[in-house]
Amino acid sequence: MYFPDEEFEHRLHRAQTMMSEASLDALFVTNETDLRYFTGFLTRFWESPCRPWYMVVPASGKPIAVIPAIGAELMGRTWIDDIRTWPAPQPDDEGISLLIDTLRPFGRVGTPMGQQSSLRMPLSGWQTLNAAHPIVDDAGILRRLRLIKSDHEIAMISKSCATAGRAFARVPEIAQPGTPLSRVFRDFQSLCLQEGADWVPYLAGGCAPSGYGDVISPASDRPVQNGDVLMLDTGMVTNGYFCDFDRNWSIGDPADDVARAHEELIKASDAAFAIARPGIKASDLWRAMADIVGATDTGRLGHGLGLSLTEWPSLTSDDHTQIEEGMVLTLEPGIEIAPGRLMVHEENIVIRKTGAEFLSPRQAPEIPVIS
Numbered sequence: 001m002y003f004p005d006e007e008f009e010h011r012l013h014r015a016q017t018m019m020s021e022a023s024l025d026a027l028f029v030t031n032e033t034d035l036r037y038f039t040g041f042l043t044r045f046w047e048s049p050c051r052p053w054y055m056v057v058p059a060s061g062k063p064i065a066v067i068p069a070i071g072a073e074l075m076g077r078t079w080i081d082d083i084r085t086w087p088a089p090q091p092d093d094e095g096i097s098l099l100i101d102t103l104r105p106f107g108r109v110g111t112p113m114g115q116q117s118s119l120r121m122p123l124s125g126w127q128t129l130n131a132a133h134p135i136v137d138d139a140g141i142l143r144r145l146r147l148i149k150s151d152h153e154i155a156m157i158s159k160s161c162a163t164a165g166r167a168f169a170r171v172p173e174i175a176q177p178g179t180p181l182s183r184v185f186r187d188f189q190s191l192c193l194q195e196g197a198d199w200v201p202y203l204a205g206g207c208a209p210s211g212y213g214d215v216i217s218p219a220s221d222r223p224v225q226n227g228d229v230l231m232l233d234t235g236m237v238t239n240g241y242f243c244d245f246d247r248n249w250s251i252g253d254p255a256d257d258v259a260r261a262h263e264e265l266i267k268a269s270d271a272a273f274a275i276a277r278p279g280i281k282a283s284d285l286w287r288a289m290a291d292i293v294g295a296t297d298t299g300r301l302g303h304g305l306g307l308s309l310t311e312w313p314s315l316t317s318d319d320h321t322q323i324e325e326g327m328v329l330t331l332e333p334g335i336e337i338a339p340g341r342l343m344v345h346e347e348n349i350v351i352r353k354t355g356a357e358f359l360s361p362r363q364a365p366e367i368p369v370i371s
Contacts, residue, residue: 011150019057022110024108024109025058025108025109028054029142030052031117031119036240037307038057039063041071053067053071054095054099056109064082065082067084067095068095069086069087084098094122094125095125112140114140116310147321147324149306149350157305158350158359163243175249175251181219203233204233209227210227210255210341215231215233227252228251242305242306248368249368258343262343266364266365268292269289269332271292277354282313283318283320285329286300286317293333294336300315300316300332301331301333302314302315302329304327305329315331328349328351328359329349329351332344
């Protein structure tokens with residue numbers, strides 16, 4: 001477990017205070033990030049979808065893990081000591097009877113049901129569970145808990161950003177003209193691992209003359225060429241915490257419109273950074289960037305960051321979430337150079353009492369050149 005027990009005790013105390021205010025007797029969570037938030041339970045085994053995992057967080061006392069038996073040993077290394085198991089997979093009763101027995105002492109039980117929530121269990125099991133013990137909305141408790149990061153969490157995200165920064169600095173080693181973009185993607189993931197990443201669950205980008213068409217594509221085998229703009233956007237993980245930022249390079253000397261676009265993107269992210277402090281709203285950060293680059297079809301110009309690659313809030317014109325100390329955000333302005341050609345730039349910041357700090361290595365206005 002990568003944090004001391006006191007970190008999880010503090011999270012539990014915050015949750016139980018909010019549960020008391022919402023008249024909830026317990027929280028019920030099923031997805032990886034929420035379960036990890038309360039336990040520190042970190043495993044790649046979530047890639048296997050055949051086993052559900054459950055956690056019950058009572059209004060008093062420690063969380064209760066209701067999990068497949070294969071996870072008992074690892075869960076036992078966390079601060080959780082009430083671990084109830086069944087021999088999964090067991091399609092006719094995938095832990096549901098054990099879960100219902102666990103929930104029987106509790107009255108109102110809530111689970112996240114709002115934006116960015118997900119239910120990681122068989123729908124037939126969810127129906128059986130609700131017939132025996134109806135589950136209600138958690139009143140936004142998980143969202144509010146995870147919006148504000150502790151010092152331990154901020155340090156871990158900062159470490160992830162520094163690792164990615166070192167990998168980005170080495171991109172000229174792997175992205176020479178003539179190199180297939182697919183190889184650049186593979187080699188960049190290798191650089192991230194060499195520099196200390198645990199794994200690289202997200203990598204997207206673009207590479208095309210004088211800009212690119214989108215920012216979510218996998219790589220093609222097209223070779224990198226002079227006149228291209230190369231962009232790599234990574235979400236790599238250190239001890240379960242993401243970074244999420246990108247960098248652009250000009251292959252050969254940049255065209256004037258590319259150089260100007262890059263300067264405008266840096267100007268936009270700097271404008272948002274300059275006003276980022278407790279008390280403003282997410283929409284204020286969006287406005288600071290949109291005033292420079294214009295509104296985009298993607299809608300938002302940044303988002304929260306932490307245990308997930310994208311968290312709350314969204315930096316949009318209509319998200320009026322108040323910015324608070326301890327939030328970790330991405331600033332992600334995009335600019336259209338010409339129809340079908342765009343560039344984006346992304347930084348990661350943390351909100352402190354009097355302003356913001358960069359977690360990602362700050363980018364200069366001049367676009368880097370790979371010659």
